[in-house]
Amino acid sequence: MxxxxxxxxxxxxxxxxxxxxxxxxxxxxxxxxxxxxxxxxxxxxxxxxxxxxxxxxxxxxxxxxxxxxxxxxxxxxxxxxxxxxxxxxxxxxxxxxxxxxxxxxxxxxxxxxxxxxxxxxxxxxxxxxxxxxYKIFEVLRDLRRKTDIINAAPSSISWIIPPFWLIQNKLWEVLLVTISVYLITLSVAWWMFVITWILLAIYFNKGQTTILRSFSIYRDKHFWLVLAAINEEEVQKICRKLDPKCTFEYPMVPPNEGEINSKKRAYA
Structure with a gap:
């Protein structure tokens, strides 16, 4: 029509x-x-x-x-x-x-x-x-086209086992501080450690998107896209269509020409 x-x-x-x-x-x-x-x-x-x-x-x-x-x-x-x-x-x-x-x-x-x-x-x-x-994703990218994809949906791991969530997202600075706080409170009293664990778990659960976004910006990445997609693989496909040279920490799409060339140089 x-x-x-x-x-x-x-x-x-x-x-x-x-x-x-x-x-x-x-x-x-x-x-x-x-x-x-x-x-x-x-x-x-x-x-x-x-x-x-x-x-x-x-x-x-x-x-x-x-x-x-x-x-x-x-x-x-x-x-x-x-x-x-x-x-x-x-x-x-x-x-x-x-x-x-x-x-x-x-x-x-x-x-x-x-x-x-x-x-x-x-x-x-x-x-x-x-x-x-659909889930909401935030995409940040730096000048070298390294791309971070943040899933805005809450993750249960951040609530159940906060250190594992920090390791999963490579937030090493926060992980170091968190473990230090755990050890200090545990050396004082076990109940203080339990309270600290619960409080930090609530904090990470409530502010996980803000934390991930802040550290991505701290690493010189800037907002590029806000997308709704069914999974991260679809987000990577869209990003690759809009910018064929963008790269990902955990790629779920075929490597681009730049990634292939850098791998060849690494093995040469």
Whole structure:
């Protein structure tokens, strides 16, 4: 349906007669119905910027449904109280999802007929999963394109055995301090050690995302993406599509050319 409408728009875009298009308002109405929304400008402080969206990112789907609505309709959907919204975004021929809560706070324009047809064709190869399957990931990257992926979902290990969680995430500085505190309190009294263990477990459980993010920034990495995906492997695939030269601590995708060359030099 959208393709047929867009073809009509394309055929008539060089005409302005009553026979071809009754009024300019009708043409604009057709474009709004058939087109996708594209970010035209980001405000200095807005949710879209916090979500690491960029100008010319296209809003393709809302909650798994292809969205051809108006700017007002889109704003109303995001403004619903106590509702998280799954958005499908297209950037540089790459589709990805993110979850937002509230209005994005940016301005929009509409995609052209050609852009819309191209996006709809490409969307056939992209799968959108049910909302409950998605987890939120934060992606940070340094100048050498080393990438950290932070799963914002709470980990039970941080509550049950905090030192193992610290080892798993290579937070060696925090691990050293934590073990020192354990040993000091244990040497004073066993009950003090138990209280300390519980308090630190609560702290790590509540602030695990903040801790991981802070240490990633401390290691000279900067925010790159905020994504919603079903697992870390999917996140790595999206990152590799957006930046073929990015690398990961625990790669789940085939190595890029730079990684292959460095391995060859290492074995040479």
């Amino acid at each position: 959208a393709e047929e409408t867009l073809e009509k728009i394309t055929e008539n875009e060089n005409y302005n007669t009553i026979d071809e298009i009754n009024t300019d308002e009708n043409l604009e109405e057709l474009k709004e119905i058939a087109s996708f929304l594209k970010i035209s400008e980001l405000k200095l402080k807005c949710r879209a910027r916090n979500l690491r969206l960029k100008e010319d990112d296209v809003i393709v789907a809302v909650d798994g449904e292809i969205f051809h609505g108006s700017i007002l309709e889109f704003t109303n959907i995001l403004s619903e109280e106590d509702k998280q919204t799954l958005l499908t975004i297209r950037r540089q021929d790459v589709f990805f999802e993110l979850i937002t809560f509230g209005s994005l706070g940016c301005t929009f324009k509409f995609t052209t007929a050609e852009e819309t047809i191209e996006i709809e064709k490409a969307l056939n190869d992209h799968q959108i999963f049910p909302f409950e399957n």
